[in-house]
Amino acid sequence: MTRAAPRKTKPALSQRFQALDMLATLVAVVDPAGHVQFVNNALEDAIGLSRRSITGVPLTDWFTAPELLQNALQGASENEYAVIRYDAHLKRLNHEPLSVHVVLAQSDVPGELVVELLPLEQQARQEREERLIDQAQANKELIRNLAHEIKNPLGGIRGAAQLLQMELDSRELVEYTQVIIHEADRLQTLVDRLLAPHRRAQVVGDVNIHEVCERVRALILAEFPRGLKVVRDYDISIPEFRGDREQLIQAVLNIAHNAAHALKDRIAAGDAELVFRSRVQRQVTFGKRRYRLALELHVIDNGPGVPDEIKDRIFYPLVSGRDGGSGLGLTLAQTFVQQHHGLIECDSEPGRTDFKLLIPLP
Template sequence: MKAPRQHPTPAVCQGPQYQAFDRLATLVAVIDSAGAIRFANNALEDAIGLSRRSLAGLALADWFSEPNLLQNAIQGANSHEYAVIRYDAKLQRLNNEALPVHVVLAKSEHGGELVVELLPLEQQTRQERELRLHEQAQANKELIRNLAHEIKNPLGGIRGAAQLLQLEPDARELAQYAQVIIHEADRLQALVDRLLAPHRRAQVIAEINIHEVCERVRALVLAEYPRGLALRRDYDTSLPEFRGDREQLIQALLNVVQNAAQALQPRIETGTAEIILRTRVQRQLTFGGQRHRLALELHVIDNGPGVPEAIKDRIFYPLVTGREGGSGLGLSLAQTFVQQHHGLIECDSVPGRTDFKLLIPLP
């Protein structure tokens, strides 16, 4: 790309109102009425590959493959034709391919300045997907909680009536049917209890070492599958401790690992099943609509058949399962527990490799 034009009096904005932009995950620039950069936040510095001091005074339009689009938008904003202007463009970067972005330009409250927000289109899609997932999870929780309570109330009456029926001397030939009713009522009761589990117990917050959580889960799963399953460790021991509910995270990870082990059953029988527990620390990571300085990435990777295509987009919904006899609650509860730690679980799956990634912010 050609060298951007340098305006004669570059100045870097340092006020607290601009420093707040550094906490945003999106790319933000503050420009003057002529289009010269006065401030670039950390995300924009990282994307372009220059510091804000180096960017100060340069024409922001020159960093786009079609600079006239931004120039026209600036003219429209200056003439008060539009309050907010949006369009798609490509941001040029040093030593990198152009980045497709959605541009949002608006007038600032500070005289003559314009704020330009650039949302990477891939990131925007991911944020929208995460928002939909979060909203769906909230709706599911409310629906499940209400539905579970509605189911729970008559269950006791059904079970009690069946027990009384068993005791009737004139209905002994019906005792086996009464026992079926009691058994099925108990099974439904257990299901309802699992549905209500995340809402019944308050979090117990303490310092957590994620590798202690991993080792606990590893021991439990290997006790269940002593042969045919290799459960390998790939830990980053530099990960700091963080505050959270240890039992919730053990249950969340256990649900994910057990889900992987169940999918690996054919490989377990041949002795070729493998699950990897991998921990990493990531910096400046964006998820849940926020940019996090540090985050834990905990991967559960298996060499199984992969998630069925028909349920890929719904695997974290309650009662959705790809396994015969499965309740469809394990991954839903795991997502709920991780979301209660301000994180989320993502899944990337192809035949032969499925990767469930647990993301949790670190202090």
């Protein structure tokens, strides 16, 4: 007697849709009548209820204008549209409704529809982050190519000036060749700084972000010993993570140094303040990815703010808001943080400038 082959069972919904929990956007899978079959973690967090509580409930109950979703479900079920998009407001427990962009599409499984909700504020933030990432990548290529183009003829100019100087008897003419050599060396130093982040391999080890902040604090106070108050606001529960300690010190130092220079008038008045604030963020999204935990380090000053004319360009190379600045500090800081899969954002207004470093945690 032969034994019948075991019948293949349909995988559980939670297993089939497990990948949806990795998405930053809010996603629900519903039947043609709109009853919830599955919601991902992001939608759970947004509504404020567990997956178990939401499953089986009409998704339309969670919208301020349920008839819009009902009409969309009907149109999708009757194959009138492949994809339906519209703006709506999602209800949330103990919070104001959330403005979302709704995208409704048929699943590849008959009788299933996928509803994706893109928070409009989050969508704008993601677009801003994408611009920062694209900008940093473009800066990286521009800097690398430009530096190499400058470096080769620069060596020739310096060498020619040295040879010429050896043939000159006039002291006045020698001074001219020394100017050429000095300026060539200055440009060489600038080129080396531009290429530095791309030349040196990361030295990865365990990093305590508060040790990084304390090192930067000591350096800033050594340069500005009077008139500047540096405030620590640390979350000591933040775990260590793998990274390049020296790169992160340089990134934070570049931001803090810029802030201290922007505070020169307040330092003279004796009321300048610089704040290092560390926090842990859970289920945070940046750089198109969702992370369970992330370090959020703020460097906040009470200075005049970033000038309006360069607000959108502060991470561009050679853009500086002060006389004598190289315009490389923030560019290098962004590069170092991105090498840790992170991102730097800036929010500035007169009296308060906040640079926020986001770095994923294990």
